[in-house]
Amino acid sequence: MSDVNQSYPVIDDRPENEDDIVEVHEAELIDEPSTAEDEIVVEDAVVVDDEPEPADITAGFTVNADPDAALGDVPKTEFDGEAAEQIAAEEIAAEQIAAESVAGYAAEAPVEAEPAPEQAAAPVHTPDAPRAPEGPIVSLPLGKAINRGLRDALANDPKVLLMGEDIGPLGGVYRVTEGLHAEFGPQRVLDTPLAESGILGTAIGLAMRGYRPVCEIQFDGFIFPAFDQITTQLSRMRNRHEGTVTMPIVIRVPYGGHIGSIEHHSESPEAYFAHTPGLRVVAPSNSHDAYWMIQEAIASDDPVLFFEPKSRYFVKSEINLTENASPLHSARVARAGTDVTVVAYGAMVSTLLHAADLAAEEGKSLEVIDLRSVSPIDFTPVLDSVRKTGRLVVVQEAAGNASVGSEIAATVAERAFYSLEAPVIRVSGFDTPYPPSKVEGMFLPDADRVLEAVDRSLSY
Amino acid sequence: MAATNDTQRPTDTVQLLTVDGRFQPSDPAAEYLPYLERLTESDYRRFYRDMVVVRRFDHESANLQRQGQLALWVPSHGQEAAQVGSAYAARPQDHIFPSYREHVVGMIRGLDPVNILRMLRGVTLGGWNPAENGNFHLYSLVLGTQSLHSTGYAMGIQLDGKAGTGDPEKDEAVIVYFGDGASSQGDVSEALVFAASYRTPQVFFLQNNQWAISVPVERQSRTPLYLRGSGFGIPGTRVDGNDVLASYAVTAKWLDEARAGEGPALIEAMTYRVGAHTTADDPTKYRTDEELQSWIARDPIARYRAYLADLGVGESFFAAVDEEAADLAADARRRLLEVTPPPMDVIFDHVYAEPHPLVTEQKEWAQRYEASFDEERA
Numbered sequence: 001m002s003d004v005n006q007s008y009p010v011i012d013d014r015p016e017n018e019d020d021i022v023e024v025h026e027a028e029l030i031d032e033p034s035t036a037e038d039e040i041v042v043e044d045a046v047v048v049d050d051e052p053e054p055a056d057i058t059a060g061f062t063v064n065a066d067p068d069a070a071l072g073d074v075p076k077t078e079f080d081g082e083a084a085e086q087i088a089a090e091e092i093a094a095e096q097i098a099a100e101s102v103a104g105y106a107a108e109a110p111v112e113a114e115p116a117p118e119q120a121a122a123p124v125h126t127p128d129a130p131r132a133p134e135g136p137i138v139s140l141p142l143g144k145a146i147n148r149g150l151r152d153a154l155a156n157d158p159k160v161l162l163m164g165e166d167i168g169p170l171g172g173v174y175r176v177t178e179g180l181h182a183e184f185g186p187q188r189v190l191d192t193p194l195a196e197s198g199i200l201g202t203a204i205g206l207a208m209r210g211y212r213p214v215c216e217i218q219f220d221g222f223i224f225p226a227f228d229q230i231t232t233q234l235s236r237m238r239n240r241h242e243g244t245v246t247m248p249i250v251i252r253v254p255y256g257g258h259i260g261s262i263e264h265h266s267e268s269p270e271a272y273f274a275h276t277p278g279l280r281v282v283a284p285s286n287s288h289d290a291y292w293m294i295q296e297a298i299a300s301d302d303p304v305l306f307f308e309p310k311s312r313y314f315v316k317s318e319i320n321l322t323e324n325a326s327p328l329h330s331a332r333v334a335r336a337g338t339d340v341t342v343v344a345y346g347a348m349v350s351t352l353l354h355a356a357d358l359a360a361e362e363g364k365s366l367e368v369i370d371l372r373s374v375s376p377i378d379f380t381p382v383l384d385s386v387r388k389t390g391r392l393v394v395v396q397e398a399a400g401n402a403s404v405g406s407e408i409a410a411t412v413a414e415r416a417f418y419s420l421e422a423p424v425i426r427v428s429g430f431d432t433p434y435p436p437s438k439v440e441g442m443f444l445p446d447a448d449r450v451l452e453a454v455d456r457s458l459s460y
Numbered sequence: 461m462a463a464t465n466d467t468q469r470p471t472d473t474v475q476l477l478t479v480d481g482r483f484q485p486s487d488p489a490a491e492y493l494p495y496l497e498r499l500t501e502s503d504y505r506r507f508y509r510d511m512v513v514v515r516r517f518d519h520e521s522a523n524l525q526r527q528g529q530l531a532l533w534v535p536s537h538g539q540e541a542a543q544v545g546s547a548y549a550a551r552p553q554d555h556i557f558p559s560y561r562e563h564v565v566g567m568i569r570g571l572d573p574v575n576i577l578r579m580l581r582g583v584t585l586g587g588w589n590p591a592e593n594g595n596f597h598l599y600s601l602v603l604g605t606q607s608l609h610s611t612g613y614a615m616g617i618q619l620d621g622k623a624g625t626g627d628p629e630k631d632e633a634v635i636v637y638f639g640d641g642a643s644s645q646g647d648v649s650e651a652l653v654f655a656a657s658y659r660t661p662q663v664f665f666l667q668n669n670q671w672a673i674s675v676p677v678e679r680q681s682r683t684p685l686y687l688r689g690s691g692f693g694i695p696g697t698r699v700d701g702n703d704v705l706a707s708y709a710v711t712a713k714w715l716d717e718a719r720a721g722e723g724p725a726l727i728e729a730m731t732y733r734v735g736a737h738t739t740a741d742d743p744t745k746y747r748t749d750e751e752l753q754s755w756i757a758r759d760p761i762a763r764y765r766a767y768l769a770d771l772g773v774g775e776s777f778f779a780a781v782d783e784e785a786a787d788l789a790a791d792a793r794r795r796l797l798e799v800t801p802p803p804m805d806v807i808f809d810h811v812y813a814e815p816h817p818l819v820t821e822q823k824e825w826a827q828r829y830e831a832s833f834d835e836e837r838a
Contacts, residue, residue: 192654204609205614
């Protein structure tokens with residue numbers, strides 16, 4: 001347990017089963033032969049060989065073939081054992097070091113950090129590497145599931161583009177786009193200037209031209225420079241064109257807490273976008289949904305905010321690669337129960353499943369609903385469940401005031417009033433700025449806070 | 461007044477016609493002269509005709525607003541030369557991203573100006589389909605946002621391999637209009653960053669009309685705006701925006717460069733908003749009559765008319781244009797007054813491309829609610 005915590009910037013609320021966690025072995029770190037420099041040289045070779053257009057036409061999209069210049073994009077994360085020991089001596093928490101390395105800040109940080117474990121442990125995705133034969137069921141961490149979904153989307157539709165900061169050779173600060181730049185080239189996977197409004201505004205123009213941009217916002221707290229383009233432009237563009245243009249843009253946002261990070265890296269801003277007409281907002285909770293929902297979001301002709309629970313990026317679960325039964329905006333019963341309905345989306349679903357295990361030990365049966373989509377919300381399974389249990393607890397990391405949970409409470413009160421045996425109870429982050437991460441455990445709902453609310457509901 | 465004569469000609473500005481209409485290129489104009497060779501006699505007349513027509517339309521529209529027929533009007537009086545010259549430099553395959561004052565640019569691209577009036581009457585949020593109106597995109601009311609859309613569109617042209625092929629009949633480019641006020645918006649800077657970075661086939665056409673509502677350009681920038689281009693790695697050119705020939709030639713050159721794959725350019729057209737910012741504005745509260753008169757003395761239409769007259773264009777042409785302008789304005793007025801409010805469906809339709817339960821449910825509710833009044837009356 002402690003090994004895992006030291007390896008990951010993740011997870012206060014522990015999953016039910018430790019096998020769900022991607023194990024990182026030191027041997028893998030040692031066995032990993034490639035350095036950042038090696039990787040870049042390989043990628044450049046691939047890019048130059050595959051260059052499909054004359055350089056003069058698309059000069060802005062070509063990568064610099066000079067490996068030294070290209071290296072400027074890559075954090076210098078050479079392993080430095082002494083430095084690491086020094087860090088430990090300075091009592092900087094190991095998970096924070098990993099978080100900073102993951103966040104791609106290592107190049108700017110005053111200390112050299114150990115390579116992020118998932119970077120070394122993950123299979124490097126190269127176009128020529130033959131895949132081992134696999135059945136329809138694979139087990140992947142959520143971040144890798146999104147990577148695979150993005151890869152399939154890029155392969156299936158030449159109009160799909162990825163855009164964002166550091167998503168090219170680096171593969172994104174969380175490595176969600178790892179390998180895609182090498183496989184699809186700089187004209188499909190665009191490292192953009194560091195300007196979020198610029199990313200979204202140019203994505204709108206690309207969509208007008210017939211492209212399907214998938215924009216990565218590096219962290220939840222960095223989406224606000226793009227807020228104007230998203231809310232005053234993107235969300236209304238089809239409407240003001242009276243249906244003559246479509247805006248098939250996906251905005252991927254790693255969101256939420258549990259990673260022990262610094263300010264603006266743990267936000268849950270989904271309600272702003274759920275409140276905005278013209279947008280769709282979804283948040284997967286597991287690898288299967290992540291793999292399928294990202295492809296469904298890309299296939300949608302409407303703009304979709306795709307909130308990725310970053311605390312689940314490195315948690316493995318099974319994906320059925322051949323069968324997806326659920327439409328993008330459907331909710332699902334994640335665990336059947338009879339006494340109290342508990343509802344969440346994204347990372348909080350695992351918290352609810354954990355709470356349900358604990359409740360079962362006390363003889364209480366929780367029905368867990370994974371919303372998957374927060375705009376629109378699929379209320380049918382929620383209302384069906386409430387009509388059965390008579391009790392509802394809504395759980396989210398975001399602040400509670402005027403939130404997604406508020407909307408669920410209001411709608412259930414309107415539509416299932418006579419089925420309710422107790423008031424709808426919200427469990428949420430406090431209505432405060434996200435706190436310093438050393439106290440985020442007190443800010444974020446956990447299984448105990450969920451169970452406290454369940455007990456209150458049952459007391460009526 | 462003679463104050464705005466040659467002695468005040470800035471040496472950094474491309475100018476072909478003096479303020480009194482003599483063809484006398486300024487020093488920086490030399491490299492742009494070959495572009496005039498593309499113009500036919502018909503083009504020369506067309507420039508004049510369009511400037512006069514849009515000014516008449518502009519006045520008629522302001523009157524319509526005063527008479528309660530429009531929610532708002534956005535005058536373009538004074539900026540006709542910058543707009544007409546630049547618009548004619550675009551080829552049919554080019555895309556144009558306007559701000560919200562470029563009425564004549566839309567008309568040159570084939571847009572029925574009544575569609576502009578419909579938007580300002582409050583019966584539509586947009587008013588036209590760009591694909592069916594000369595690739596003239598919708599007006600953008602949040603200042604500067606369209607600069608990024610245009611850059612993204614130009615990136616798409618580039619990814620499609622539709623610029624720099626060497627075939628000027630097929631190569632495409634984008635021109636985006638914005639003003640001195642919008643130049644302060646972060647989106648404009650970000651668009652210039654992206655454009656320079658990806659070397660987009662694109663011209664940034666900045667109309668410096670000296671005022672952002674009530675705030676003078678000195679509050680937006682302490683440096684001439686065209687010089688900002690070099691900071692982004694984009695060539696910048698200042699042109700006399702009240703000189704239609706100079707506006708045409710400069711834009712033609714830089715659009716050619718863009719189509720040829722040579723990257724983006726910034727043009728600052730020096731002009732003046734003779735009218736109010738909109739019909740909700742009162743410019744007498746913040747600018748002097750002396751300033752206004754100094755710019756009226758540099759009027760783009762009077763200057764160009766004097767030039768054409770010197771070339772031998774007769775009175776009958778000018779009179780015919782005046783008549784055509786009056787007819788167009790009267791026709792626009794007549795057809796605007798026939799525009800009726802849209803059906804309630806306009807609220808709900810096209811919010812999403814794919815069905816959305818909330819919108820569907822609310823539309824059905826609204827229909828039942830409206831129908832309930834009919835039932836009560838029955």
